Amino acid sequence: MDPVDIVSLTRSLVDIDSTTGREGECGRWLADYLRSRGWFVNEQRVDDTRFNVLASVEQNSKVAQNFSSAIVFSTHFDCVPSFFPSRVEGDKLFGRGSCDAKGILAAQVAAAEQLRRDGESRIGLVFVVGEERGSDGARVANDAAHGSGSRFLINGEPTDNRLGLATRGILRLRLRASGRAVHSSFPELGESAIDKLIDALIELRGIPMPSDAVLGQTHYTVGLISGGVAPNVVSAAAEAEVMFRTTSDAAEVRRAVTPLERLVSIEHVLEVPPVRLKTVPGFDTAVFPYTTDIPFLPTWGDPLLFGPGSIHVAHTADEWVSIAELHAAVGHYVTLARALIRQA
């Protein structure tokens, strides 16, 4: 069989709109493509219209045995909005998902096929939906019956072809202030929720945040803020959502912010832990401030993170990936897998 045409595969995937929530058509195309190239494919249902695409070299009666493979390559085929189709200009392949993560997916398929041609059968593919909004695909894919045989998970996100040492976690907290509404000509009769929220956010700036030798200092963004009903009413309610990029156990951050409870109530919205990643010698390495599907895929073995493309162009209005980098990634993925197979 011909080697995978990585540009054509990436463009075919990019040209199907798979904005998170509408991955069905792209999943069907990908499953058919892999079947046409001799992979045994399992469409793993996530909801009524969406499914993960799991593939293995050898068919077995039980899916679990398919993945007594040592190594799985994994990434996601959903994208952030807004969809725009592919085009090539010189070395740049543009299009939504070209960088994050359909070019990566194509490079992983090309690498897996090269390993398969060389007689390696213990290779699997785990392509999931929903990474960009809550990782529902990865949570389903983590079903222990599927992953239990796998020793190593090579997850793909844009790392500029560097091997990840660690990724930051996430902690989202909602700060809610309540007050008492009165006519703003008599503010002393009321209680301003907005003032309390502002006081809490100013106090937050002065609270020392945990740091880690590898990942650095925990930082945060106040990404959402709302409150009040009218300019001439003392506000009865106000809230802000604060997103921390954590470098250690999120409980440390929650403890650090408890003094703010004098002013606001603190609601726990979401937590994803930071991750330490496995490395192999001979690769450039880096730490990454973003989170991935890896924390939701523990049954698939020790995680590694590697992918072509830059996180700085992912999610942008003119997302692109270097074609040379895509081709280089294929060789890197093969090298990584061989090093891991020796260990497995």
Ligand SMILES: [Zn+2]
């Ligand atoms: Zn991604």
